[in-house]
Amino acid sequence: MRNPGTGRKGASAFRTVVESRVERVHTVRAGGADGRRVRLSGYDLLTGPWYTPLTFFYRDTLDGAALRDSLARTLRRYPLLAGRLERDVDGGLSVVCNDAGVRFTEASCPDPMRDYGHGLRAAPVIGSLLREVSAFGVIGRDTPLLKVRLTQMRGGGSVLGVLINHSLADGGSTVAFLESWSREHLGLAWDGPSHDRAVLDALGRPSPDPATRQGRAFLGVGRLRHLTTTLRAGSNKLATVTTRFTAAELAALKAEARRTLPEPGAWASTNDALTAHLWQVLAELRARPADVTEWLGLIVGVQHRLGGALPASYWGNCVSNSWTSRTAGRLRAAPLGALAREVRNCLESNTEDKIRDEIAFLNSYRRKGVSRHVMSVRAPDVATAAVSVNNWSQFPLYRIDLGAGRPFWYEFPDLPIPTVHIAPTPEEDGGRDVYLCLPEADAARVGTAPWRERLHAWNGSAGQVSTGRDGSAGTGSDEDRRDEGAVVGKE
Known part of the structure; x- marks a missing residue:
């Protein structure tokens, strides 16, 4: 792990890099698909098909197999995340809910967990940033819209990196999904989301x-x-x-x-x-x-x-x-x-x-x-x-x-x-x-x-x-x- 202030010049000088090695890459699926096509709203289209990375640091060690199981169950009520982006004939975007799957990468780091926080920042722990967040290889391709990277630290502790394509969800909806996954993982009840963009579209009315x-x-x-x-x-x-x-x-x-x-x-x-x-x-x-x-x-x-x-x-x-x-x-x-x-x-x-x-x-x-x-x-x-x-x-x-x-x-x-x-x-x-x-x-x-x-x-x-x-x-x-x-x- 590099020390603060080292590495390439620029933004990385403000963050450390968690060096890790990929151990396994899995495709997580819900186990069923209805094949529906969900047309994205005008608000969805504003963002472009970029990804938003969030990284969470845990003192104790997360169980990768258990996480994949609970994620698969959660995806049953979040079918868009396991789908793929397609271009509409009018230039808009839709998600085909085909259960093509989510990418779940497990990695290991040879360093122990450090006291990350204001005094020690970390780069987003999501693997190769350019590869993961590129918006140019998403539409009309077999590119997952949700990517998860679990990094296990030496001696205990885990880092969970989550990437959701921004055209599907804003910050509130991203965190709502994570909270749903958490509740599913812990065996707690939770309410499923509504993915019906037509409800939002119908509210449009030009102002007088x-x-x-x-x-x-x-x-x-x-x-x-x-x-x-x-x-x-x-x-x-x-x-x-x-x-x-x-x-x-x-x-x-x-x-x-x-x-x-x-x-x-x-x-x-x-x-x-x-x-x-x-x-x-x-x-x-x-x-x-x-x-x-x-x-x-x-x-x-x-x-x-x-x-x-x-x-x-x-x-x-x-x-x-x-x-x-x-x-x-x-x-x-x-x-x-x-x-x-x-x-x-x-x-x-x-x-x-x-x-x-x-x-x-x-x-x-x-x-x-x-x-x-x-x-x-x-x-x-x-x-x-x-x-x-x-x-x-x-x-x-x-x-x-x-x-x-x-x-x-x-x-x-x-x-x-x-x-x-x-x-x-x-x-x-x-x-x-x-x-x-x-x-x-x-x-x-x-x-x-x-x-x-x-x-x-x-x-x-x-x-x-x-x-x-x-x-x-x-x-x-x-x-x-x-x-x-x-x-x-x-x-």
Whole structure:
């Protein structure tokens, strides 16, 4: 295993590599297929057929044979994951539920399990990254849509790498599948998901409000512009650094935000305050001219914004995004409460009318056969003038027990655009783990003492990137949990 800071230059300097040797490769099947063809929704088509890698670290050793057995049983209610992607005649995509199977790789590492976490990051443990996540050999081929890699460490402990094709599932649905697998493995009851994309498609309705139509989060562009924007994003050199905000620190941030709210009776959640704080600190880090625009994008789960019209069991991509902006100078000088309220207003702009209009818009492009030309309205800005926030803080990441207890750490991938990823802590004590995916130079700077102090100015002992457990009582009222905000999508 390489030490931190070694290996090739660039993002790998921020992570260690778990060296392993493949022992066996299995194909896991549900054992039956109905052959149906599930046509993917407009939201599904936004992502492209890329894979999202997640890696979970366990102190105790997972049983590979038992995992394959429980995975096969779980796939009976997740037939899309064992299917294959095919192109529709209009350029859309469908999954053929043919039970072609899931790839399950078992590997061994000659090194013992280490104390992975904020002080010791690991690259996604999924084997050859380029081979596993390529989107160019998926459609119309016998390429698994779910890939699992189980790495057994010397002396005990396991690393579980999971890759799901993003065109099938957003972050919430990915974690829902993992939770279903966990419950099946432990012999607990669980409800099956709904894969009926037609239910979502039927909710589309163009908005009668010109402002809603004008403010759509997505737009259609020509093929050349879409390709140029995609290639530009893919050429970015970004790296991810992490830090922990304790429950007490979050409570202090929230108190300051509420103290400085711009109008009486306004409200902001814990995550609103945290998002506002991170947006402001990153604007200070980037130090762009005072009159340029800084954009904040929020990836937003839309299910509960549809007024119960979409079943709670719906499984697939079901996220939108919304944007707000300030000039860099105003952003750096603003009170925290004003920014937190701006975050809240940005979230609340995702009304039922806006989401229904968006579904209708995406469906219209699919009918025209040009779904591949739709992109975010802010796509040209994301590399230099924007940051996107994915909030997974309410997801049960640390309850994925597959027979060896809960994971003690999990890794989120580096993304091609500046992104803030918010997650629960392993102790689920009301704190937050924050993953900052930034240009490599910014990622290096944010790890220095002055910027650690700025990030943690509200913890009472500035300068320490939190990696410990202070035993503080959890923050977050029922009101906070009701609508904490963004949920991961593509960006």
